[in-house]
Amino acid sequence: MALLSVKDLTVKFAMRDQSVTALNGISFDLAKGERIGIVGESGAGKSITGFSLMKLISKPGYIDGGQILFDGQDIAQMDEPALREIRGNQMAMIFQDPMVTLNPVLTIGEQMVETLRAHRKVSREEAEQIAIVKLREVYIPSPEERLRQYPHELSGGMRQRIIIAIALLLEPKLIIADEPTTALDVTIQADIMDLMLELCTTNKVSLILITHDLGVVNQMTERTLVMYAGRIIESGRTREIINDPQHPYTQGLINALPQQTVPGQPLKQIPGSMPSLNNIPMGCAFHPRCAYATARCKTEIPSTLRFGAVEVACHEVERLKAGEARANEVGLAKAKADGPATSAESANALADTTGS
Amino acid sequence: MSAQTSTTARRSSFWQSNFVYSFRKSPVAIVSMIVFALIALAALFAPWIAPVDPYDQALFDIMDSELPPVWQTYGDPRFLFGTDPQGRDMLSAILYGTRLSLLIGVCAVAVQAFLGISIGLIAGYIGGRLDSLLMRMADIQLSFSTLMVAIIFLAVSQAIFGSDTFNKYAIFMLIVVIGVAEWPQYARTVRACVLAEKKKEYVDSARVLGFGPLRIMVRHILPNALSPIFVISTVQVANAIISEASLSFLGLGMPPSQPSLGLLISSGFDYIFSGSWWITTIPGVVLVVLVLVINLLGDWMRDVLNPRLYKGDK
Amino acid sequence: MFAYLVKRAFQAIAVMFVISVVSFAIQDNLGDPLRELVGQSVSEEVREQLREELGLNDSFFTQYLRFAWKALHGDLGTSYFFKEPALTVIFKKLPATLELVFGATFIIIGLSVPLGVYTAIKPNGLFARVVMGLSIVGISVPVFLTAIAMIYLFSVELQWLPSFGRGEVVAVFGHWETNFLTVDGWKHILLPSIALASIMLPLFVRLIRAEMMETLQSEYVKYATAKGVRPMRIYFIHALKNTLLPVITVGGVQIGTMVAYTILTETVFQWPGMGFMFLEAVNRVDTPLIVAYLIVVGFIFVVTNTIVDLIYGLVNPTINIARMGA
Numbered sequence: 001m002a003l004l005s006v007k008d009l010t011v012k013f014a015m016r017d018q019s020v021t022a023l024n025g026i027s028f029d030l031a032k033g034e035r036i037g038i039v040g041e042s043g044a045g046k047s048i049t050g051f052s053l054m055k056l057i058s059k060p061g062y063i064d065g066g067q068i069l070f071d072g073q074d075i076a077q078m079d080e081p082a083l084r085e086i087r088g089n090q091m092a093m094i095f096q097d098p099m100v101t102l103n104p105v106l107t108i109g110e111q112m113v114e115t116l117r118a119h120r121k122v123s124r125e126e127a128e129q130i131a132i133v134k135l136r137e138v139y140i141p142s143p144e145e146r147l148r149q150y151p152h153e154l155s156g157g158m159r160q161r162i163i164i165a166i167a168l169l170l171e172p173k174l175i176i177a178d179e180p181t182t183a184l185d186v187t188i189q190a191d192i193m194d195l196m197l198e199l200c201t202t203n204k205v206s207l208i209l210i211t212h213d214l215g216v217v218n219q220m221t222e223r224t225l226v227m228y229a230g231r232i233i234e235s236g237r238t239r240e241i242i243n244d245p246q247h248p249y250t251q252g253l254i255n256a257l258p259q260q261t262v263p264g265q266p267l268k269q270i271p272g273s274m275p276s277l278n279n280i281p282m283g284c285a286f287h288p289r290c291a292y293a294t295a296r297c298k299t300e301i302p303s304t305l306r307f308g309a310v311e312v313a314c315h316e317v318e319r320l321k322a323g324e325a326r327a328n329e330v331g332l333a334k335a336k337a338d339g340p341a342t343s344a345e346s347a348n349a350l351a352d353t354t355g356s
Numbered sequence: 357m358s359a360q361t362s363t364t365a366r367r368s369s370f371w372q373s374n375f376v377y378s379f380r381k382s383p384v385a386i387v388s389m390i391v392f393a394l395i396a397l398a399a400l401f402a403p404w405i406a407p408v409d410p411y412d413q414a415l416f417d418i419m420d421s422e423l424p425p426v427w428q429t430y431g432d433p434r435f436l437f438g439t440d441p442q443g444r445d446m447l448s449a450i451l452y453g454t455r456l457s458l459l460i461g462v463c464a465v466a467v468q469a470f471l472g473i474s475i476g477l478i479a480g481y482i483g484g485r486l487d488s489l490l491m492r493m494a495d496i497q498l499s500f501s502t503l504m505v506a507i508i509f510l511a512v513s514q515a516i517f518g519s520d521t522f523n524k525y526a527i528f529m530l531i532v533v534i535g536v537a538e539w540p541q542y543a544r545t546v547r548a549c550v551l552a553e554k555k556k557e558y559v560d561s562a563r564v565l566g567f568g569p570l571r572i573m574v575r576h577i578l579p580n581a582l583s584p585i586f587v588i589s590t591v592q593v594a595n596a597i598i599s600e601a602s603l604s605f606l607g608l609g610m611p612p613s614q615p616s617l618g619l620l621i622s623s624g625f626d627y628i629f630s631g632s633w634w635i636t637t638i639p640g641v642v643l644v645v646l647v648l649v650i651n652l653l654g655d656w657m658r659d660v661l662n663p664r665l666y667k668g669d670k
Numbered sequence: 671m672f673a674y675l676v677k678r679a680f681q682a683i684a685v686m687f688v689i690s691v692v693s694f695a696i697q698d699n700l701g702d703p704l705r706e707l708v709g710q711s712v713s714e715e716v717r718e719q720l721r722e723e724l725g726l727n728d729s730f731f732t733q734y735l736r737f738a739w740k741a742l743h744g745d746l747g748t749s750y751f752f753k754e755p756a757l758t759v760i761f762k763k764l765p766a767t768l769e770l771v772f773g774a775t776f777i778i779i780g781l782s783v784p785l786g787v788y789t790a791i792k793p794n795g796l797f798a799r800v801v802m803g804l805s806i807v808g809i810s811v812p813v814f815l816t817a818i819a820m821i822y823l824f825s826v827e828l829q830w831l832p833s834f835g836r837g838e839v840v841a842v843f844g845h846w847e848t849n850f851l852t853v854d855g856w857k858h859i860l861l862p863s864i865a866l867a868s869i870m871l872p873l874f875v876r877l878i879r880a881e882m883m884e885t886l887q888s889e890y891v892k893y894a895t896a897k898g899v900r901p902m903r904i905y906f907i908h909a910l911k912n913t914l915l916p917v918i919t920v921g922g923v924q925i926g927t928m929v930a931y932t933i934l935t936e937t938v939f940q941w942p943g944m945g946f947m948f949l950e951a952v953n954r955v956d957t958p959l960i961v962a963y964l965i966v967v968g969f970i971f972v973v974t975n976t977i978v979d980l981i982y983g984l985v986n987p988t989i990n991i992a993r994m995g996a
């Protein structure tokens with residue numbers, strides 16, 4: 001049985017006149033010990049997904065429908081006391097910016113001890129001993145001293161390690177990490193990721209990693225969900241998604257990676273930008289930015305289908321595949337990595353196939 | 357990035373419509389605005405509305421003294437709100453008193469705004485030692501409450517110049533002292549705005565284009581400080597009116613021959629014990645309603661505009 | 671720590687210096703000490719001789735130094751009216767004013783923290799709306815009107831509480847007479863304290879509420895929730911502590927304001943404190959007393975502000991007093 005099973009989760013925000021939909025029918029499963037990544041541009045709904053899993057969306061946001069089955073219990077239906085049992089205990093969260101996550105007026109020790117004592121009947125001294133053990137696990141030097149320090153006395157990387165230690169305090173089944181390294185120096189980012197990977201595998205903790213960095217997803221996760229405008233548009237094994245993306249948006253994301261660009265050439269960015277929540281286009285939300293959009297894409301929301309090794313929500317995916325194959329045959333297309341999104345030739349080839 | 361320019365353009369018109377929208381949606385704001393407009397109009401046209409001239413002692417008749425309002429027994433139809441111990445018509449006195457209170461309040465805030473905005477712009481734009489000196493002065497000025505400074509200043513000037521000279525210039529003294537004492541409120545907020553705006557590119561580009569500091573400050577930076585200035589001004593007018601009333605109540609403000617609301621309340625205080633409640637109560641109610649509606653409008657505006665106001669943290 | 675203290679002390683001395691110059695300038699221009707001393711019926715020659723003896727013909731600077739020297743030794747002149755050293759007169763009146771300020775502070779702190787926190791936690795509840803509505807009315811009513819209204823209601827109409835004076839006081843350590851040891855004293859101090867608190871209380875409630883609501887939106891509060899910490903702990907340990915930091919700074923400034931409002935409250939309630947005394951001194955042109963009042967009040971301001979700054983530094987872990995001012 002899956003540890004976490006999200007079914008048709010819908011989250012809305014109540015605005016002045018109407019409510020806008022931030023998450024539109026999200027469904028996915030997560031097995032025990034599995035690590036998945038959620039990727040997409042900012043505004044895609046990645047963070048909201050992370051926070052709704054703990055029912056931590058603040059007003060005016062609310063869960064409008066769907067289920068979040070965690071160990072068989074539906075979090076979406078839980079009241080605050082029941083949620084408190086789960087939060088920090090069975091499910092922990094690592095926030096984006098360690099500079100603002102820890103309370104500036106409380107010592108590290110106090111913020112660790114309170115977490116333990118919120119869930120377990122332990123004395124202050126016992127709690128401090130556990131905290132010290134966990135700080136060692138995240139390679140923090142002289143942890144006894146750290147307990148008496150305030151957050152501002154520590155560097156960003158150190159603080160994020162402490163936050164990881166707090167996440168591990170109660171040996172949770174699932175850790176949700178929301179862009180855990182975005183706010184940190186590039187040099188520290190890799191260290192933190194390695195640390196998280198190591199801790200998750202040794203402790204057999206499931207991980208949901210929210211990020212916009214496909215490289216990190218590739219390194220850290222087994223499966224990937226690609227989000228766009230509040231929906232999952234493609235999901236599958238990370239390797240498949242990175243090597244053989246199906247959705248034009250995913251292809252665009254991968255093509256935009258600096259590694260995919262010939263030095264000296266501009267980055268191949270996806271034209272346009274993520275629509276705002278109160279202005280999501282009809283049909284497939286990606287169609288205004290998509291080179292393959294047809295009349296159908298403008299009116300009909302694509303449903304998710306199994307396509308090869310992945311699940312993808314795109315009307316044109318078969319045609320795309322066919323066009324690619326044909327292009328390969330004719331020998332017009334270049335390297336796979338170039339992708340149809342930027343190659344005028346393959347676009348022409350695509351037009352040919354549909355035309356005939 | 358490309359969307360940024362279009363959102364900024366959209367935001368200004370959105371701001372306008374949002375402002376109007378929330379006004380129409382807020383019954384408190386509408387009622388406050390109406391009440392304020394009525395009081396302000398009555399004050400503005402006091403010389404035409406008032407039944408008599410309350411400053412002309414020759415018009416008072418001692419036989420009419422301490423008459424209750426018309427709706428009470430012994431009320432006299434000539435005096436809607438009754439009379440004071442001198443036989444002065446309370447309605448006229450209140451209309452003129454409100455006029456004075458509003459005038460002093462608005463002018464004092466104009467002085468504050470002028471001083472505070474100038475100092476704030478200079479401190480923020482020039483920065484360095486001058487900035488820290490000016491802000492240190494602002495801190496010290498604020499730690500001595502306005503009322504304290506005003507009481508001491510007015511008390512001493514009254515003692516030095518004698519009450520005759522003092523009374524003649526009382527209105528200017530009030531405006532100046534309330535105006536000067538509160539400049540830090542504006543200066544701190546404007547300075548914060550300048551510091552925030554100074555970092556932005558458009559200020560650099562204006563400088564590169566060769567515009568002088570004065571033009572950059574007034575044309576480019578100041579408009580961004582408008583909404584906090586607006587919110588502060590509303591609250592400050594309310595505070596200035598209260599300050600003026602308090603000073604006049606202590607006998608350090610307007611002279612008895614030209615009573616403001618504060619002095620009317622004070623002159624009625626002695627008669628409360630004898631049952632002549634209206635001499636204090638009616639001007640008191642007018643004062644409270646006036647200040648209240650201004651504060652309510654200020655509150656509503658703060659909620660809508662949500663400006664970055666200076667806060668006391670370091 | 672030491673450097674910070676020194677810096678703070680220097681600033682306090684600078685402010686006191688400005689206050690003393692202003693006070694001296696007032697003394698120099700206000701009234702004629704000669705007339706107070708010998709009256710009108712003395713010949714011009716004798717007057718000139720007296721002037722010389724008293725040093726009134728010296729330069730402003732010399733006279734100021736003399737004034738400052740005496741002031742440092744606790745000599746601020748003799749009150750014309752009381753025929754006593756001005757400082758002695760003020761110290762007799764000081765306890766009454768301080769007790770009033772103490773009573774008002776007690777009411778303000780006791781009510782503003784719970785009300786501010788509650789209205790921040792449940793901003794849309796009926797009680798919170800009532801409190802917020804009352805607070806804006808409270809801000810709009812001048813202190814003297816609140817005082818008059820309370821006198822009218824509780825003294826004139828209901829006749830429950832006295833309307834003026836300190837009532838029965840008990841002397842504790844030397845000159846200090848207190849209201850807090852007799853029932854009659856409590857009855858007398860109740861209305862003036864409420865009146866004095868009436869303008870600050872709504873300000874503090876609104877300030878604490880605004881700061882608290884902002885703090886409740888912060889990432890660290892959200893994080894504490896994500897850790898499964900109980901709401902009460904979040905409100906009072908995580909949020910309130912951060913809320914009180916700016917409140918302490920603003921509160922320190924308000925202490926100064928409160929001294930000013932004692933003048934109003936004491937006038938309405940005929941409270942025999944130094945505010946009431948100051949207005950009387952102004953009416954009698956009792957220059958030494960006016961000047962002494964200025965210096966004492968200035969001193970109170972400077973001391974409280976310095977203490978508030980120090981407390982802020984001690985409470986806020988992100989300010990390292992030890993390293994500040996270096």
